Amino acid sequence: MRKITFFILLVCLFASCSTVMLTGRKQLLLVSNADVLTSSFQSYKQFIDSVPASKDKENTALVKTVGQKISTAVEAYLRANGMSAEVSDFAWEFNLVKDTSVNAFCMPGGKVVVFDGILPITQNEVGLAVVLGHEIAHAVAKHSNERMSQQIVLQYGASAADMLLANKPAVTRSTINTIYGLGAQYGVMLPYSRTHEYEADRLGLIFLAMAGYDPNEAVSFWERMAAHSGNAPIELMSTHPSDANRIAQIKQYLPEALQYYKK
Numbered sequence: 001m002r003k004i005t006f007f008i009l010l011v012c013l014f015a016s017c018s019t020v021m022l023t024g025r026k027q028l029l030l031v032s033n034a035d036v037l038t039s040s041f042q043s044y045k046q047f048i049d050s051v052p053a054s055k056d057k058e059n060t061a062l063v064k065t066v067g068q069k070i071s072t073a074v075e076a077y078l079r080a081n082g083m084s085a086e087v088s089d090f091a092w093e094f095n096l097v098k099d100t101s102v103n104a105f106c107m108p109g110g111k112v113v114v115f116d117g118i119l120p121i122t123q124n125e126v127g128l129a130v131v132l133g134h135e136i137a138h139a140v141a142k143h144s145n146e147r148m149s150q151q152i153v154l155q156y157g158a159s160a161a162d163m164l165l166a167n168k169p170a171v172t173r174s175t176i177n178t179i180y181g182l183g184a185q186y187g188v189m190l191p192y193s194r195t196h197e198y199e200a201d202r203l204g205l206i207f208l209a210m211a212g213y214d215p216n217e218a219v220s221f222w223e224r225m226a227a228h229s230g231n232a233p234i235e236l237m238s239t240h241p242s243d244a245n246r247i248a249q250i251k252q253y254l255p256e257a258l259q260y261y262k263k
Contacts, residue, residue, distance in 0.1 A: 020141045021083065022206060023199055029142060030149040033089055040108040040144070041091075047113065054096040054116045063114050066128050066211075067094030070136055071110060073210035090139075094132075102228065106135035108144050121224050129213040130221045133204035141203060143196045194241050201250055205257035215257040222247050 018029045054060055071092045078086050090110035100117040107113075112135060114128070122128040138144070205215040226243035241249070 018142070020199065020203075021078075021081075022203060023141075025195075025199065027142070027146045028149045029145050030152050031145050033145070036142075036145050036148070037089065037109045040111065044093075044107050044109075044111040044113075048095065048097075052098045054098045056096065056116060056119075059116065059119055060096045062125060062128060063096045063112075063132075064094045066125060067092065067112055067132050067136075069211040069213075070129065070132055070207050073212075074136065074140060074207055077210060086140075102225075104131050104135050106132075106139045108139055108142070110136070110139055112136065121228055122221065123224070126208075126213050126217040127221045127224075129208040129211065130204065130218045133208035133211075133213075134200050135204075136207060137200040137203035138196065140207075141196070141199055143200070146196070147193075197240050197246070198249055201246065202253045202256070205250065205253050206260050209257045209259075209261035212262060214263075215254055215261060218250050218254075219247060222250060 018027050019025070020027055071090070075087050075090070078084060089108075092110040092112070094112045094114075096114050096116055099115040101115045102118045102121060104114040104118055105112070112132065114131065118131060119128075122131055201218075205218055208218075209215045222243065226247065229243060240246075
């Protein structure tokens with residue numbers, strides 16, 4: 001593992017290294033935004049075409065309203081902090097689909113899907129904002145790009161550096177096709193690491209606070225999620241943090257998020 005980490009850092013020095021907004025974490029981005037967005041939009045269309053939209057008009061409208069509030073706040077922050085170019089990467093859509101799964105996701109480019117199975121746990125507008133803030137954070141922080149870049153490094157091993165730098169587009173295209181695409185089986189999402197999950201929690205709290213939602217409500221939502229999950233796999237066996245660790249970390253993030261909160 002140390003050799004892999006060292007190799008990723010080495011590639012980062014000579015290739016595409018970026019910094020996540022607000023957290024300042026360095027990340028390796030070998031895949032161009034254009035390639036990521038093209039694949040994302042194609043996969044999103046496949047998903048939307050395969051799953052029926054929810055017939056719940058009230059909650060469908062709520063998903064769109066909350067999503068628009070958060071995305072607008074994020075874009076305003078980007079423009080105000082010299083990152084206007086990042087705004088052009090997003091073509092926001094917010095959908096509620098008929099599916100009993102307790103799930104939601106945001107694909108690169110701002111394509112957001114909420115499964116109506118999660119609504120009994122969100123319970124209200126602020127709970128929904130917690131979910132959407134977290135998922136939007138994955139897209140804003142370019143976690144999918146980073147995961148694909150990590151897979152490229154692992155796939156091509158010690159000889160990857162020359163290939164990545166000499167002919168990056170060919171490598172990224174094949175990797176996207178084999179690793180990222182949703183294909184016909186919806187729900188097979190690129191897994192995020194625990195680092196990404198914690199970062200999405202932190203950014204998500206800030207984003208929902210920017211949109212005028214009280215980030216303190218995130219604790220209640222994740223407590224309800226923990227009660228629902230029951231016997232979840234132990235943290236070491238999962239790409240997601242344990243419920244207890246996640247809630248504890250969120251409590252530590254709250255003071256930072258509250259600085260952005262205006263009722």
